[in-house]
Amino acid sequence: MTYDVTVIGAGPAGVTCAIYLKRAGLNVLTLYKDSGSLKYATIENFYSYNSINGEELFNKGLDQLKENSIDVINTEVLAIQQELDYKIMTTTGDFYSKYLVIATGLNKGVIPKKYQDYLGSGVSTCAFCDGPFYRKKTVWVTGKEPYLSQMKTELNYFTKDIIEIDESTIVSLYGNERIEGINLSNGDKVDANNLFIALPLSASSLSSNLGVMIDGGNIKVDESMRTNLKRVYAVGDAVKGKRQISKAVYDGMTAGYSIIEELKQDK
Numbered sequence: 575m576t577y578d579v580t581v582i583g584a585g586p587a588g589v590t591c592a593i594y595l596k597r598a599g600l601n602v603l604t605l606y607k608d609s610g611s612l613k614y615a616t617i618e619n620f621y622s623y624n625s626i627n628g629e630e631l632f633n634k635g636l637d638q639l640k641e642n643s644i645d646v647i648n649t650e651v652l653a654i655q656q657e658l659d660y661k662i663m664t665t666t667g668d669f670y671s672k673y674l675v676i677a678t679g680l681n682k683g684v685i686p687k688k689y690q691d692y693l694g695s696g697v698s699t700c701a702f703c704d705g706p707f708y709r710k711k712t713v714w715v716t717g718k719e720p721y722l723s724q725m726k727t728e729l730n731y732f733t734k735d736i737i738e739i740d741e742s743t744i745v746s747l748y749g750n751e752r753i754e755g756i757n758l759s760n761g762d763k764v765d766a767n768n769l770f771i772a773l774p775l776s777a778s779s780l781s782s783n784l785g786v787m788i789d790g791g792n793i794k795v796d797e798s799m800r801t802n803l804k805r806v807y808a809v810g811d812a813v814k815g816k817r818q819i820s821k822a823v824y825d826g827m828t829a830g831y832s833i834i835e836e837l838k839q840d841k
């Protein structure tokens with residue numbers, strides 16, 4: 575069986591897109607391997623929620639897919655080949671689809687190992703997401719230019735007490751459940767209950783292997799969320815722009831509309 579559209583990723587961008595497509599009567603498959611960025615997040619700035627745990631929001635998204643009778647499979651996409659349609663190879667078998675939507679979020683694998691254990695537990699990649707938790711408190715920041723300057727500018731909205739640490743001097747982080755400090759290469763320890771990291775984070779290698787154009791770590795798309803490849807769209811954190819749920823939802827909706835229009839013209 576060949577699906578009209580396969581959405582890879584079940585975060586806010588992928589789920590929104592799949593729902594628009596299904597409601598337009600298309601045959602939609604959603605594949606996802608895990609809860610993506612939401613697994614690390616506590617959300618306090620998304621419409622209608624004062625505060626919601628990211629994993630809970632993710633599960634609500636999965637429920638919504640199922641309530642809309644969208645086929646959803648928990649599997650990892652390993653590779654995609656362009657034949658007459660797209661062949662999507664996963665850990666649980668192959669799927670075929672006329673259209674693809676890449677909603678794979680950020681590739682967390684590019685975050686250095688030394689930070690990964692505390693991501694979402696005091697370590698953050700997003701000033702607007704987590705800065706408000708440290709309003710008028712001390713924050714620690716590290717990373718590389720030009721991301722570092724941008725991160726400091728954004729943190730300034732919440733606190734003036736910003737301590738910068740040279741990325742090359744950070745050996746490891748310590749703490750039980752949350753970050754409690756930073757071990758430096760000269761043997762010093764810095765007690766710190768947070769660390770904002772400003773590094774380039776790129777979209778998954780899946781896309782580049784397929785031949786999708788990447789620009790500055792982001793999948794390149796036009797205003798309709800079309801990539802350079804025919805019938806391949808990309809949305810959410812995988813493409814340029816603010817890495818926020820609201821923007822991911824907007825992208826998902828935009829790609830949904832565009833595909834519906836394109837299919838109408840094809841007929």
Ligand SMILES: Cc1cc2nc3c(=O)[nH]c(=O)nc-3n(C[C@H](O)[C@H](O)[C@H](O)COP(=O)(O)OP(=O)(O)OC[C@H]3O[C@@H](n4cnc5c(N)ncnc54)[C@H](O)[C@@H]3O)c2cc1C
Nearest residue numbers: 583584585587607608610611651679703810811817818819
């Ligand atoms: C610590 C932290 C805190 C945050 N706080 C906030 C906040 O307060 N407010 C806010 O608006 N945003 C916040 N964000 C950002 C927000 O989580 C993202 O902007 C949003 O989740 C992006 O949605 P997405 O659908 O593009 O990607 P994601 O939500 O990351 O979803 C990606 C999906 O792709 C799937 N996937 C990836 N690769 C594959 C593969 N090979 N095969 C199958 N599936 C695959 C994943 O399993 C996942 O389902 C935060 C992020 C982090 C890390």
